[in-house]
Amino acid sequence: MPPLGHCYWAVAPYSPRPPFRLYGEGMAPKQVASPELFVDAARKGMSEFVVLTPVKARPVLVITPVLPEYDEVLALRLLRLEKLSSDAVRQEVRDGGHPALFHMRPERFPGLPVENAAIVTSLLRLPVEALDRRESLGALDENELRVIHERVARVHGLKLDVLIFERAQALVAKAQRKS
Amino acid sequence: MALKTRTIGGNEVRIPDPQPGEVAVISRYGKERAMLMHPSDFNRLSQFEWLLAEVSQLEPVSLSEDAVRAHREADTPGEPITDPALLAEIFG
Numbered sequence: 001m002p003p004l005g006h007c008y009w010a011v012a013p014y015s016p017r018p019p020f021r022l023y024g025e026g027m028a029p030k031q032v033a034s035p036e037l038f039v040d041a042a043r044k045g046m047s048e049f050v051v052l053t054p055v056k057a058r059p060v061l062v063i064t065p066v067l068p069e070y071d072e073v074l075a076l077r078l079l080r081l082e083k084l085s086s087d088a089v090r091q092e093v094r095d096g097g098h099p100a101l102f103h104m105r106p107e108r109f110p111g112l113p114v115e116n117a118a119i120v121t122s123l124l125r126l127p128v129e130a131l132d133r134r135e136s137l138g139a140l141d142e143n144e145l146r147v148i149h150e151r152v153a154r155v156h157g158l159k160l161d162v163l164i165f166e167r168a169q170a171l172v173a174k175a176q177r178k179s
Numbered sequence: 180m181a182l183k184t185r186t187i188g189g190n191e192v193r194i195p196d197p198q199p200g201e202v203a204v205i206s207r208y209g210k211e212r213a214m215l216m217h218p219s220d221f222n223r224l225s226q227f228e229w230l231l232a233e234v235s236q237l238e239p240v241s242l243s244e245d246a247v248r249a250h251r252e253a254d255t256p257g258e259p260i261t262d263p264a265l266l267a268e269i270f271g
Contacts, residue, residue, distance in 0.1 A: 023261060027266075030270060037269060048259040049260055164234055
């Protein structure tokens with residue numbers, strides 16, 4: 001089953017951020033406060049290190065088809081609605097009032113034990129092998145997926161105007177050729 | 180998404196005569212139940228829906244072999260430095 005629109009358990013990394021916990025053989029992790037020393041070393045030809053990055057086994061929502069050349073998908077982390085500050089905020093999320101939190105209707109996600117929202121700002125690039133695809137926890141319908149794509153584009157400020165304009169131009173040209 | 184149409188025979192319902200540019204809202208108990216419009220308006224709306232769907236249909240991007248290789252190489256770790264002496268030299 002293609003994973004697009006489905007929710008699966010996955011091993012999802014946190015983004016490494018300072019202080020970086022540097023791994024060395026036989027030593028305790030060393031904390032490096034900022035990226036500058038890494039960059040200085042890279043300029044001298046030493047660019048690869050091991051930084052300890054926590055990962056979490058968590059459900060994620062896959063929002064793109066598998067990019068076949070790389071076997072990767074984009075996915076969003078989830079937020080349990082119970083973690084929100086109040087019933088009023090929870091209801092706002094259900095009503096679509098928080099563009100960065102997409103409500104996942106419980107009836108569509110029977111595999112999730114509690115009500116969740118997808119965090120639109122938490123885009124993850126994941127190898128398909130990092131997904132546990134033995135069981136889909138539920139799936140979005142086509143319209144919900146459209147809404148998520150629109151929100152991802154808006155929240156990240158993706159400039160799609162030229163793309164849409166070029167498509168419109170092509171359609172106009174096609175219509176003119178017909179007439 | 181294209182609008183679906185359902186044809187109902189004129190003898191089955193009593194409807195007002197829709198005028199171009201006008202929508203008749205049929206309400207019941209204060210709620211909008213249906214809207215009636217002239218066929219020319221409906222056709223315009225359908226064409227707009229079609230146009231919108233066409234415009235937003237993205238052409239797939241074909242990735243060159245070089246692009247695929249570049250992505251793989253950028254995402255494949257090499258031999259990281261883990262020698263404590265060298266790390267001490269670099270990071271203090």
